[in-house]
Amino acid sequence: MADLVTHLATALLWKAATRRPHLTSFALGVVLPDLVGRAPVSALQSLHRHGVSAPDRLVEGIAALHLPVGFLPVTLALALFFEERQRAVVWMNLLGGCCLHLALDLTQRHVGKGYMLLFPFTDWDFELGWIGSEATVPYAPILLPIALGCWAWRRPRAEVDQAAGSAGSSGSAG
């Protein structure tokens, strides 16, 4: 996984490029795979170091929520916490954010493994291997303010009104 700051920056850049509203749900979507698929594993490993062990299957299994098929139930469950008229567009933005997250992660290189994109149908894994797993870290502090600036410059002017007006009818993740 790339670092969360870089993931957030890509969300801002995407919204700046497309000039579409719903930054909040898109940004939440872009960090969601790491929040549900990585952070619990780190927490369980920390507990393990302090003598509290969770079953291996649970620790290994949580990573399924960082895969495309895992995005579906997580984002849908989260979207259901929103008002009914906003749910569809929020769900699409959450899913879009998750896909952008995965797209950035796929550029990385890990020793001997990739992402099981077609799980549970096959164990085949894939990644592009263009950059190391920490390659984004030195650039994140520069990228974030640039992304914020781009988003502030390109942000839709009537964002709040637009969101209220189109919430029930738009399903685009853009």
Place this chain on the structure above:
Amino acid sequence: MSASSAVAGLLTDGRRGWVWLGCVLFAGALVFAHGERVSRREAELVDCAANPGRCPGRKAFLALVEVVSVDATGFVVLKQTNALRIDGVVPDLRPGETISVIAAVQPGGLGLLSVERHPWRGLKRSLGLVGLGLTGLVMALGLRLRGGRLVERG
């Protein structure tokens, strides 16, 4: 038909509880299935390391594992919750460091073939916490609560 209308049935207040329960069950099934598959492979690796005669020469790829101890002839890494000993010396290796290892099963256990060090890992974790804080800020600014439901401002 737009994407939103295609899934409209799933998103109504009337079915909210059932859909939510379905999501939890589906996610649970995925976690279980993934855990079964991956932990089976992990168990094979742990078994190979403990009984090298069963799978001589087999390669083990250990990505982003934490070093838990180092001695004169090798080191121990934590792969999820399994501690694996690797024979081979890596200069200046310290417990707590994150590394990626390619090892091979040999008569004494796992022998080091190559190692990749990840000196930026700690900073990446710190950036993760910063990202978490920023996400919280974006949520606080972009969401509000109305009638027990979240509403996105824009």
